Amino acid sequence: MNIGNLIMVVVGTGAMALFGIVAGLFYMGIDRVLVARMQARIGPPLRQPFIDMAKLMTKQNIVPANAIPWLFNAAPLVALASSISIMLYIPLGSFAPIFRGYGDLILIVYLLVIPALAMVVGGLASGSPYATIGAQREMVTMISYELPLATTIIAFAWKYAQLGLDNPFSLATVAATPIWSQVGPLGFVGCLLLLVTMILVTPGELGKIPFDTPEAETELAGGLLVEYSGRNLALFYLSLGVKAIVLTAVVVALFFPYNLSSYLAMSALPARLVDGAFFLVKIFVIMFFSVSLIRIAMARFRITQVVDVYWKYLGALSLVGLILVMVDSFIR
Amino acid sequence: MRLSQTLGKSLWTFLFNSGSCNGCEIEMVAAVTPRYDVERFGLKLVGSPRHADLLLITGPVTRKMAPRLKLVYEQMPDPKIVVCVGVCGISGGTFYDSYNLAGPVDQIIPVDVYVPGCPPRPEAIIHGVVTALAKLEQAEKVS
Numbered sequence: 001m002n003i004g005n006l007i008m009v010v011v012g013t014g015a016m017a018l019f020g021i022v023a024g025l026f027y028m029g030i031d032r033v034l035v036a037r038m039q040a041r042i043g044p045p046l047r048q049p050f051i052d053m054a055k056l057m058t059k060q061n062i063v064p065a066n067a068i069p070w071l072f073n074a075a076p077l078v079a080l081a082s083s084i085s086i087m088l089y090i091p092l093g094s095f096a097p098i099f100r101g102y103g104d105l106i107l108i109v110y111l112l113v114i115p116a117l118a119m120v121v122g123g124l125a126s127g128s129p130y131a132t133i134g135a136q137r138e139m140v141t142m143i144s145y146e147l148p149l150a151t152t153i154i155a156f157a158w159k160y161a162q163l164g165l166d167n168p169f170s171l172a173t174v175a176a177t178p179i180w181s182q183v184g185p186l187g188f189v190g191c192l193l194l195l196v197t198m199i200l201v202t203p204g205e206l207g208k209i210p211f212d213t214p215e216a217e218t219e220l221a222g223g224l225l226v227e228y229s230g231r232n233l234a235l236f237y238l239s240l241g242v243k244a245i246v247l248t249a250v251v252v253a254l255f256f257p258y259n260l261s262s263y264l265a266m267s268a269l270p271a272r273l274v275d276g277a278f279f280l281v282k283i284f285v286i287m288f289f290s291v292s293l294i295r296i297a298m299a300r301f302r303i304t305q306v307v308d309v310y311w312k313y314l315g316a317l318s319l320v321g322l323i324l325v326m327v328d329s330f331i332r
Numbered sequence: 333m334r335l336s337q338t339l340g341k342s343l344w345t346f347l348f349n350s351g352s353c354n355g356c357e358i359e360m361v362a363a364v365t366p367r368y369d370v371e372r373f374g375l376k377l378v379g380s381p382r383h384a385d386l387l388l389i390t391g392p393v394t395r396k397m398a399p400r401l402k403l404v405y406e407q408m409p410d411p412k413i414v415v416c417v418g419v420c421g422i423s424g425g426t427f428y429d430s431y432n433l434a435g436p437v438d439q440i441i442p443v444d445v446y447v448p449g450c451p452p453r454p455e456a457i458i459h460g461v462v463t464a465l466a467k468l469e470q471a472e473k474v475s
């Protein structure tokens with residue numbers, strides 16, 4: 001890697017971090033306003049999450065006496081840094097990922113675990129029984145949603161390996177050849193099932209209702225985050241916001257990699273802008289269906305129900321999807 | 333600790349029941365319903381005192397709750413605001429001669445604003461919170 005490349009990567013990473021944080025907070029605001037409207041309330045201003053973050057930054061940052069200070073302080077940083085680093089592997093609109101040619105789907109699945117693990121470590125390090133229970137629940141939730149998530153990824157990886165493209169696992173390949181164009185009617189149904197699975201895995205990954213059992217404000221007083229305040233809490237919120245963008249961007253890249261500019265004849269720069277805007281819209285649609293709509297319509301699951309939902313129902317759903325995709329490509 | 337510009341626009345609130353009859357809670361929860369919708373002002377209910385800026389206390393503080401109230405107050409990060417809701421917390425209210433009282437709220441922790449009523453209306457509670465903010469801003473200016 002030469003110097004020019006290095007500078008590109010550094011600047012790109014900074015830009016990505018900025019984009020992730022701003023977009024994450026922005027979508028948090030949209031979510032809160034939409035939820036309020038659906039409850040016949042007016043709701044907070046759109047920039048409320050930015051105000052919240054600014055406020056949290058000015059608050060006192062307490063490290064509890066029982067906590068392990070370095071671990072307690074490191075966890076939020078690791079969570080934010082790892083969420084941002086996933087962004088470097090994901091194509092946004094028609095912008096190729098910064099680490100193009102390096103990461104693939106499998107890597108993203110592994111990286112997605114790190115922010116959640118950082119929260120678990122932070123919870124365990126804060127030395128509060130509530131946080132400990134929250135951390136245990138978070139781990140159980142992670143194990144639960146991993147099955148449908150992995151099945152979906154396997155379906156994609158298998159399909160693209162089957163097509164005989166080079167670099168079959170990379171997101172760029174998936175983006176270049178949308179899955180819908182590669183499958184017949186059976187596979188189409190299979191892909192729809194996989195899409196439903198991914199949309200229902202998203203709230204689990206993000207710890208949103210009905211899968212917010214690890215945080216459970218009413219019973220665990222905030223669970224994992226119970227002892228966090230001030231700057232550390234703000235970092236965790238930022239990492240959740242970035243993670244929301246990351247996850248929806250993965251769903252978009254897997255299922256809706258279409259770009260507007262390829263349908264309209266446009267020169268390079270406006271095309272990029274239009275694609276960027278279109279990408280934001282796609283993220284909004286995914287976010288609306290997988291976070292806002294589900295969050296407003298449901299109450300919280302118990303932890304046993306979370307495992308049931310993910311392993312039994314969504315596990316079965318994604319397996320059926322996988323089998324349909326496989327059968328489809330055998331009979332074609 | 334200095335008050336920030338954003339504090340008033342993003343008050344995260346922790347409800348503390350120090351032995352109330354639950355009448356005051358019902359009115360406070362009414363303030364987050366569509367009719368009053370305090371989330372318009374960025375106010376949000378949180379589950380942990382560590383996340384909170386505003387402590388809303390109801391009830392006359394029973395002997396069992398007194399040390400807990402103190403603990404919760406100390407767990408809140410600075411700057412923090414305390415509003416005592418209901419006549420119980422001001423004077424003991426209906427329970428003024430109970431054998432089980434550790435005293436009204438201000439015997440245990442410092443209170444910024446008292447909201448009288450048994451129970452106070454949601455408007456009164458919202459007004460109390462706004463008054464507390466104004467009071468803090470003034471204290472900031474003077475100092």
Ligand code: SF4
Pocket residue numbers: 351352353354355356390391392417418419420421425426449450451452
């Ligand atoms: S002030 Fe009245 S309504 Fe409120 S807790 Fe006391 S008795 Fe109940």
